[in-house]
Amino acid sequence: MFVQKLARIHRGIAFFATSAVSRIRPNRRVFAARFAIRAAVCLLAAIVRCPPAFAYIGPGAGFVFVGSFLILLVTSVLVVFSLLTWPARCAARAVRRRKIKRRHRDVGRIVILGLDGLKPELAERFMDEGRLPNMARLRERGTFTRLNTTYPAISPVAWSSFQTGTNPGKHNIFDFLSRDPATYLPLLSSVKMGKVERSLSLGSRSIPLGKPTITPLRKSKPFWHVLGEHGVSSCVLRVPVTFPPEKHRGVMLCGMCVPDLIGTQGTFTVYTTRDDIRCEHGSGIVVRLEQNGNIMRSHITGPENFLRKDREPIHIPLQIVRGTGADPAEVTVGGQRVKLTKGKHSDWVRLRFSPGLGMKVTGVCRFLLVEADPHLTVYMTPMNIDPDRPALPVSHPMVYSSYLSKLLGTFSTLGLAEDTWALSEGVIDETAFLEQCYTFHGERERIFFNALDRTGEDVCISVFDITDRVQHMFWRYLDESHPANRGKDTERYAGAITELYNNMDGLVGRTLERLNERDILIVMSDHGFQPFSRGVNVNSWLHQNGYLALNDGATESGEWFADVDWTRTKAYAMGLGGLYINERGREAQGTVAAGDEKRLLKEELIERLSGLRDTQQGQIGITQLWDTTAVYAGPYLGNAPDLIVGYAAGYRASWDSVTGKIGPQVFEDNVMSWCGDHCIDPRLVPGVFFSSRAINAHRQPHIMDIAPTVLAAFGIDRPGHMDGTALDFE
């Protein structure tokens, strides 16, 4: 453990020392040296001039002193070691890079801006209308085309193919969810959170001996690992499915799938004096406040106490005072007083939870005063892992998030930080949601430009989520007849998506300003967008057509197939696009034999479900189903669903179907605020591909082509396992 910690510290120091010194211009070097000398002199003077003080110093203080001294000593040794070996390391890197640079002298930096969910048809329309001048410039001088995406067109699947240049059969991510064939319960597809294997029992306490394991489930090899093997560094920011961070040459900040402090994908809390606020979908916690004067006391429920056998969560007290005038409320937590203005998010507030033995687990959150009078309602964002003192690693090296936090301020670390469920549950409104999205986006832009300015002739990749989240929640404004418009405002944010594309164009423009002629900029998305007006419950269809059986007497099933009789079930749908055969020997209570029986059942389901009509609307709800053995190839094919369902534009798996509920309706209106989607037939939602250089392409590129394209630009041959083909820049 200690050795690993030392190695981590060493890597951190080496990274920051080399990047800092190498990027400082000569005049700045002089300034930096003067600043360091002045700081050292001030520190020395403060120590020498400090008057004597008298106090009892117990043995604890001695341990702290010795501990601090040791850390200081080791750090100093590592700094010296790092500086002494820096020239040798630079020389070794230059030798390694010489070979590839000789082949491609005309390539400087490669910068990839990932705009999740940017829709090519909208980008094209807005460019033609003159709204996106920077993207239009890329189209004129370089490349603009549609980008084929994965089956299914879902972010974790598509971005995994982006990273690895492979089809899902080789990277093992087939959906947001996978399933446990032993229990038929859903699992997060991207990461497996383990427990501590051994612990020391002391009465009611249980002292863990080790750390819980966090196992990445995405397989194969990201292209930045291959670049690193050839001496090229990569800065990788918020690319989905990069948690836990893996070591490579460069830095990384993890993206989609990073959990919150309590281990969920984002649980908000709402403190309210109302008794009519409900979180029906279970994504938030409602805490009732006693209306008793202007001071209301409650608590924040934090992570489980890992030092207790009963694993009770840790609480910290929270006080809310109803005020008047410009600051109608004030929250006090952990000694911090935060003034709240109605409708505006607070700055980040640090939450320190104490499990005992002097340990601290810290998270960060923001508060929002939703209403102050007569009822008081305060919304608290999900508790993000504190980037300054991360309870779980959210970056590589681990100190990178701490460095960014200290340099640029606290930022959101949660994978899906924009709180779509709080808007869907009606806890916050569209105004607050947009403010939250743009606040997080601002943090990410600052991180991106900080990284870009430090990138040498290497690679810098940043994925921005705002494009995905805003389109999910505001698509109804583009479609007057959308069922989700019922009872909601349809005018105030009619321009939200147009403005979103304008803002992304601004980001592209600011990026272009920092690039030179040798640099290559790629702007891309993993999929496009379509309205989500009607939900399709494939499980209900399977039940009505005799493929899925319920327990005797049941006519419906609760969440996660609670009332399903597996011994009489042949097939079930799980996740946003997957359909599984209940295979004997694979599933715990499988009924269908592998081989011909399974093949015939798959053919039957493909035939019956392809072209399934929504009779109420007179439209086709499902365009086609694909046998995964036909669209995937690779060693993880056995983990894939057996069939992929391709929904038509306007349709998607219904909310009930995704969570394994079975009811009387196969088709139903989607009235949730989550009104746009892309988890449909991939041919209907291609992504975009812009580049600052033209490409010689005789076909529409695929998202798997990006990885070999970047490698080829640096003169590195495509590894044999990659499925994509390099695009040839002119």
Added chain:
Amino acid sequence: MFGAKIKIDKDLLKRAKKFAEAAGYSSTEEFITHLIERELSRLEQGGDSDEEVKKRLRGLGYI
């Protein structure tokens, strides 16, 4: 990078390398890790409680 090492027969490693590439693995390490994980998942039992499994998905906007 700093993982534990095990010794296997040279010829077996040679065969594994050949197969790993043909099967679409990015490395021999990935191939051997996959084999071990697959076998262990058959042998190991138990895991998180149903509630723990569901809790981890809470907040996922898509579901």
